[in-house]
Amino acid sequence: MHVAQVTSWGQPPVYTTAPDAPPAGPGQLRLKVVAAAVHRLVQGRATGKHFSATTLPLDPSSDGVGLDEATGNLYYISTFAAPTFADYAVVDRARAIPVPEGADPITVAALCNPVMSSWMALRTRTWDLPAGFSVLIIGATGTSGRAAVAVARAFGAGKVIGVARNEAALKGIAGLDGYVAQKDPPETSDFASIGHVDVVLDYVYGKVTAALLAALKPERQTQYVQIGTVGSEETMALPAQVLRAKMLRMTGSAPGSWTTAELMKEMPDIVKTAAEMERPADVFTKPLSEVEALWGSEDAKRKRMVLIP
Structure with missing residues (x-):
């Protein structure tokens, strides 16, 4: 399958191939990734300066939205649950949050992380x-x-x-x-x-x-x-x-100052809140295959880019 990975700190992710995602095991979902946003967190991970970025090669993504091809249901892939700069992601069911029916997956991918940032700050800090x-x-x-x-x-x-x-x-x-x-x-x-x-x-x-x-x-x-x-x-x-x-x-407030258990308790409400918001005007979509060329662009720096594998 196709993936995008950082192979040198501070350089754009490279679009390349990797072994196919394995079948879902017990308690897992194999999801086709339909949207993965380039949040500030993702940009920080690509530099190697964020505490969550430790080894190369690295998929710098943090979250995304995936489709269960067997049921047609959409799920939000929660923070660090699975790499999402990829065609497919295998996710623990507990870390995959159902997206409300009729919601725009691009909006959910773009806004769940921003909503989460203030939500967890107010809830836990x-x-x-x-x-x-x-x-x-x-x-x-x-x-x-x-x-x-x-x-x-x-x-x-x-x-x-x-x-x-x-x-x-x-x-x-x-x-x-x-x-x-x-x-x-x-x-x-x-x-x-x-x-x-x-x-x-x-x-x-x-x-x-x-x-x-x-x-x-x-x-x-x-x-x-x-x-x-x-x-x-x-x-x-x-x-x-x-x-x-x-x-x-x-x-x-960030992962580390609150636990994964605390985050997952809040995620259904965070996803619902993000799904109900209008898509911001500065959100734009691009194919994952173009990530290397777009990574350092002014649009990527100033707006919210959502990549589509």
Whole structure:
């Protein structure tokens, strides 16, 4: 069968052949992969810098949607359940989540990971949030940030604020109660106007995060959850005084900070939520066979590419 694998860290996956996927064993499904998205997580794995990427050759995929050819049913192949840059995937039934009938597999493939990122952060990495809690999303204009707006509402948020560089894009995000456009340098942004928020979901990190935390004015505990580093800043210079002088609880969310069992408990609701969303305008599809040529393109960097084997 055809697969796409990284053979050298930092290089695009190579479209090649591999032995056919074996028949499904007890408690397994053999699924024809119909869609696999190139999430930020997938891009990070291809560089070798993500903690889940350890050996070469590597299929950098993280999840996907597969078809049971015997029944015609679609399943979401959950995170790291099986390589999905391939024609077929053999998946444990417990890690294959039924896709609601009539759902668009491209949308599900594109959005399950973004929805999961904020869902698991709010479910497992925050505690005792007040009714109608407030949420601030750093990186609100990205696919994951936009999904986080809807997820926060589903969890009962009464106020959602977005932070990003692109003010025009911020204005167009449905569900935001307000926004602050990030300036350059970040310290000149109007973060002080935000006042208090109960939760910060951070998809960016680095200088903008340090500036925002320094400017926040918590009236009670603010719970900060680090989720992603789309700005490619893996470190942050945060003055000790910010931690001493403010009611901040800081944590992170990703595989490792929650268990597979915790994730699988939430996956049916995550898949349902993703399936009910509209396909974002920045989602586009390409054949898996073109992955090497497309990998470093501007579209692949700025939009959400979904590969079709």
